[in-house]
Amino acid sequence: MKSTNNTLKILEIDPWLKPFEGDLNLRMDKYNHTKEALVGKNGDFKSFANGHLFYGFHLVEDGWYYREWAPEADALYLIGDFNDWNPETHPLEKKEGYWEIFLPGVEALKHLSRVKVRVEANGISRDRIPLYIRRTAQDPVTHDFAGQIWMPEASFKWTDQTFSADNAKPLLIYEAHIGMAQEKEGIGSFKEFTENVLPRIKANGYTAVQLMAVMNHPYYASFGYHVSNFFAVSSWFGTPDDLKELIDTAHSMGIVVLMDIVHSHAVKNIAEGINEFDGTDYQFFHGGGRGNHSAWDSKLFNYGKYEVIHFLLSNIKFWMDEYHFDGFRFDGITSMIYHDNGLGTAFDNYEKYFSMNTDIDALNYLQLANELIREIRPDAITIAEDMSGMPGMCLPVRDGGIGFDYRLAMGIPDFWINTLSKCSDENWSMWKLWHELTTGRPQEKKIGYAESHDQALVGDKTIIFWLADKEMYWNMSKHQQNLQVSRAIDLHKMIRFSTITLSGDGYLNFMGNEFGHPEWIDFPREGNNWSYKYARRQWSLAENKDLRYDYLYQFDKEMLAFVKEHNLVGSNNLQSLWIDEQDKLLAYKKNDLIFLFNFNPTNSFPEFALPTGESGEYKVIFSSDDEIFGGQSRISQDVVYSTRTLPERGNNTGILIYSPSRTALVLQKI
Template sequence: MTNALNPQTKLKILELDPWLEPYRYDLEERMRRYYCVKKALLGEVQSLKDFANGHHYFGFHQTEDGWYYREWAPAADALFLIGDFNGWNRESHPLTRKANGVWEIFLPGKNTLPHKSLVKVHVKSQGREFDRIPLYIRRVVQDPENHNFNGQIWAPEKPFEWTDSDFRVDVTKPPLIYETHIGMAQEKCGIGTYKEFEENILPRVKELGYNTIQIMAIMEHAYYGSFGYHVTNFFAASSWFGTPEDLKSLINKAHEMGIAVLMDLVHSHAAKNTAEGINEFDGTDYQFFHSGGLGNHDVWDSKLFNYGKHEVMHFLLSNIKFWIEEYHFDGFRFDGVTSMIYHDHGLGTAFDHYNKYFSMNTHVEAVTYLQLANELIKDIKPNSITIAEDMSGMPGMCLPIEYGGIGFDYRLAMGMPDFWVNTLKRNDHDWDMQALYHELSTCRYMEKRIAYVESHDQALVGDKTFIFRMADKEMYWHMNKGSQNLEIERAVALHKMARLITISLGAEGYLNFMGNEFGHPEWIDFPREGNNWSFKHCRRMWSLADSDYLRYYDLNQFDKAMIHFMSDEGLMGCTPQCLWIDQDRKLIAYRKKDFIFIFNFHPTQSYPDFEIPIHQDAKFKVVLDTDDPKFGGHGRISHDVIYETHRLKMNNDFNGITIYSPTRTAMVLKKV
């Protein structure tokens, strides 16, 4: 736990980045707010870990004598528990109002609420009556006949037995993240399950070399097509994919395989649904959210939390602790951080000046919440991982709170995929090598990044995956290895090169969305009315990667080799030393430790005698290259030649090597 900070503490963030000095007041105010809000929240409690226990009090709790059920509904006039157990009688089981908007009922008898029985709560408020799903319910199921959702008591006689007590995330190793969605992870035209993922996909992840999975859509969402981003029930694991025990089994198995499990946490907004979600639970629009227009995200069509309200803080922080305690998650990727920390949600804002970070537009209450959330996570699980989905580059996002930061471990480098998209829109002869090197290698001092070419965002309908932008319809006809096609040749070559330069140019972590590693064709389109509720584009066709006569197989093999190589050699995160950038010849070369990376992005030119200054006497040998026949290449790069440094012809003052660099290839040489 971070010690309670004195508001006058000298901020190290100002030492790390002197350009922030004009914004000293804003940063000091950031820390004053953090210190004061934390003190107000804790009161007599010793730590955030002791504070964030809402799930241990609210909701349904079984004792030896019966069941307690509690809710927080300050504006309600009356609450009644209804369900299978009382024939859905809306008057027979009233809750009693306690202090501070809390309601409670005790049901005697240990079996009064049997396992899997259905429940709701009937709320009377301000002249209205409505049935709602309990706020802290741990399972929600849909009625197959009327499609309505109900809360479900989940109290199996035999609790799940965890066997992962020895697992710890090795935070000294960079996270190599396989971003996943359980439902679309299977090849069948239907919704995949937790058990199917455990049995079929986890072994793939392990074989590829990824050490972390990041699971989307875990929190319950009434609309499957929302990709899990319109959360309705924050304490319920999505029933679209199976039972709570099934999810626990998946995570337990991942831990047995040495794989960390992150959850895509959606605390940036919530579904506006009233029948299924938490919106207007007590009859008001301001119980959890800002009232009126301030509480609406018009672009996302969702509700916005009021982070200045202590009860909301308690709900959200308890939610974090619940997922760690109950399901053993190893950390979180916080969704929509940019939307949270700016009143305009960062929409249309070019964050090209520090003024954009510190102004009336900054949502300081959200910043405070994120600081407290990060402190809580480390308090509960010191070896956890937290990642911010922030495209703005807010200073201090990934600095320790005591430095004046927000406390995340990593920030998703969201500019990278945007850069790749914009680059592909240009003629290959116009690719900017300086800009490419700068985008992939530059970061704020001491702030760690997760690099990626594409995530699920680029794969969704309305957008295109990296390879589909290049190959488009040619992928339908020419991904067979026996077929010759220039567009496919280009797409396959650049797919490998882009991934290798992105993972290797200094980022401290790497992310790939499932299937993209082998160039999964087309887009992701969830079942909806517009496509006749089809699952055709909402699945992963693993058979493509497993068929050795297809180029998908080659791309999959390269990704596996690349991930293992970067991990085994410890090449993530270390700062690259630029050796050569040639805009005209489209060449980039850099050194990391004892390895030399060489990229030739020129669309037509190969260089038989490319001279690279190394500035030392040494010998090198190629250990990985994108043109290797086993990765679908043409075998133009030798792995047998030993390249010995010598005085270069271009400049006799430089020692270096002379090497053949074929068009559209990348290679890595190791000092021998």
């Protein structure tokens, strides 16, 4: 894993890491030791991560095998509707390292049969859901969950054999939650998403969809982050075949499908989840207090335990092989890689990344996970949700990194929300904006975004709601004027356009935010009388040509088309031209295009002296002020601007151009 001169390449990429060379070498030595222990010197992860092919339920020619990993259990009994839930008729036999039972006859278990396993340990008997179950079902009367056999007569027929993720294309991600993706006041389904939402994603120009809450979770309002059954498709949204149809359809549209995978923690529930499955609190998790997440009320995996690594890596391979996912967004990485779960820590210097607080086992697990994913599919995409900014997160493992393709640029939405909530318009800082949107770790790719589902949850506000607030309830008609709503529309466009053109190698949007979906997300709970009113997407607002949501919807489509046409996402060909803190102006050059943003709340500049860096003639080719976007059409795309010497800019070459208040424009040299 080290380069030929015995120096990790990460130290050459980021010289600030030199004082921590010993820590990096320790990390890599431990990684190599763990890898050799798991797969041997010449082994591969693809052959190792096959727990799902051994454990769980498997139909063979003459019957069914059921195997379970429960090392500290005293006895296991398979129960279900097939044996009238009798715990005495089907005991499992303890083998070397696992439990097993064979049920003769292919009809011994049937499609949709409900099953559990009774586990006896420490004098306590509990009925549990099998660890590797692929589907669960909830009793409509008792609301109890049970495992369910999924073995339809006709297996799903994939048509996506030639599909692959084209990493040369810009990664434009549409973050989506299946259940709240429909307009009805209820839970949406995989089928409805396939029929109603995928065509929108394609038409709007997004190249990838990131699906939340796919793994089974007993509490719908957890947003899918309290996982109970790691190999089961969420029964809230439909069947395994419904999910396969969704992914196959997306691939037929050329859309990459990413899964929001939760390996950072698990639900603490015993009846529905994997907690204390064999009677101990340390089968999967750290024992004692270290195994509990104080803020999330959940259980924390022990990534130093080889059996846990096997379980989690097998989980990754399962979702890729069985459901053809093209990659993953790993949730909660900051919580994983620090013993204090990153709570209350300000990562303001490099020592914070290499202290006794760092969980090397967790970092090693993430390295193993990325290596496995590359072995399965070299074109697969992995994204890290790490708010700490751990150096090397998106560098190859061989160079001393953790191996992700991208990190989420989580500081950018924080910057926008802080700016909107704490600064008056005339006090916005152009220097901070430029710094926040353009700063990143060397040679590490990032996903830029103005807001995600985090900002849309109840307790926070979306950007449009920070801008327009209650005026959205009464003043979104195109046929009436409202200064606060007009400001909101203008700044919403500018925030998104500056973010997508400046901030990264990819871009993300949470569904509905592109057209300024009103209000917050509030899942049904006792506090709102179990209402679905705020856990849905009101697509009709965007489709209503009489409402201003249409302006933002059209702008988002044209913005994505524009950045794709000019290869603006992922390009590092960026040059600052002018940053004016007093007048709130920002100009830069990217891929031979010149961008001019006027964030001034009141002042327009009839003849702004814009440096271009070279002589020639220029025309405006994109403007946020177009009428179709709710603008005032103050920016002409017919005028030809000829360069001249600009005395007010130190005799640099540039043009004089009209820059209206709260607008963005793009110039191209003729």
